[in-house]
Amino acid sequence: MIEKFLIGHAENEGKDTGVTVILAPEGAVGGVSVRGAAPGTRETDLLRPMNSVQHANAVVLSGGSAFGLEASCGVMDYLREKNIGYQAGKHRVPIVAGAVLFDMDYGKFDFPDKQLGYRACEAATCDNSQQGNVGAGVGATIGKVMGPDFASKGGLGISTIQIDNGVEITAIIAVNAFGDIYNEKNQWIAGVRHPEGKNAKELLLEGTHHDMSGQNTTIGCILTNALLTKEQANKLADIAHDGFALAINPVHTEFDGDTLFALASGEKECSFLSLSTACVEVVRKAIVQGIPKT
Incomplete structure (x- = not known):
């Protein structure tokens, strides 16, 4: 796990919702890419290359829809x-x-509030590899083309890849997708539980779907110790969405608010081509690993 970043999780008492915090106490060059049509975000404009602030101190991944943005106040x-x-x-x-x-x-109505965001910071460590039903993933579900009654459990996944010169890249993804999840062989592994075994893509092509507007969204953050400019961090977040497309189908729908952040601590020089290739794979792996095993 990359040493300059701390990862912490906190959940409400019933574990119906939760929050995951990534802290960069020394600051990190940040980027962001939003692909879904129904996002809920905070301070994404500050991460754009044309704006003056160069370093971010934290990324917060939260349940609770727009209510969950309050968790960031506890991190502040x-x-x-x-x-x-x-x-x-x-x-x-x-x-x-x-x-x-x-x-x-x-579960019952609740959302990560200011106190839960603060608790996640207190729990943050540099070697936190918890995944599954933890943090922002505790209330996540997937495969909602037929509505919540036919959905499967989602979760939070973490994956790390090492490339040349000691460069590492980690993906932390909370998987709450409208679509189904597929493995590296493009085989369905989780999603809509259709009585006849049809997948989300087949149902959509037939014209069958439940209105799940704004009730989905896969969110995550890429962490690396590579030396990146702000422009490169934004490009890395953009390219990392290819990992979403490899693991989720359909993806980036009008019902999703898919958002990826990137944070770079700037310790190691690296080929951006190598890094961007690795980021796609590490995101794909994190999504698959975030799905609870049945």
């Missing part, structure tokens, strides 16, 4: 107490970006 409080952030006049302002997924039909 935690970082402010540590005097971490962008120097603005006499004050340090933590740069905290985030995205949310819809999980409010999974």
Whole structure:
């Protein structure tokens, strides 16, 4: 696991919803790419190449739909107490970006609030490889083409790849997709539970689907110790969506708000072509690993 980043999770008491926090206490060059048509996000504009802030201090992946954006306020409080952030006049302002997924039909109504975001920061470590029903993945479901009653359980996946010169890249993905999940051989592994075994793509081509507007979304973050410019970090996040397309079908629908962040700590020089190739595979693997084994 990449040492300059800390990963923490927190869930509500009933484990109906949760939040995953990625902290970069020393700051990291950030990027973002939003592909779905129904996103819920925070501070994505600050990560665009044309804007002045160069480093982010945290990315928050949260359940709770738009309500879950409140969790980022707890992360702000935690970082402010540590005097971490962008120097603005006499004050340090933590740069905290985030995205949310819809999980409010999974259990009782709840959302990650300010306190839960703070708790996730307190739990953050540099060697946290927890996955499955944890953090932002606890309320996630997949394969919702026929509605929630025919969906399967989603979750949070983490995967790491090492390439030349000690460069590492890690993907952390909360899988809450409208579509089904496929393995590296393009074989269906999880998703809609149709009585006749049809998959989401087949049902959509037949014109069959349930209205799940804004009730999905796969969100995640790419972490690397590579030296990247802000433009490259944004491009990396953009290319990483190919990993979504390899593992989720259909993907980037009008019912999803698929969002990927990228954070680079800048310790190792690296071929961007090699890094961007690895990022696609690490995202694909993280998505598959986030699905609970049945």
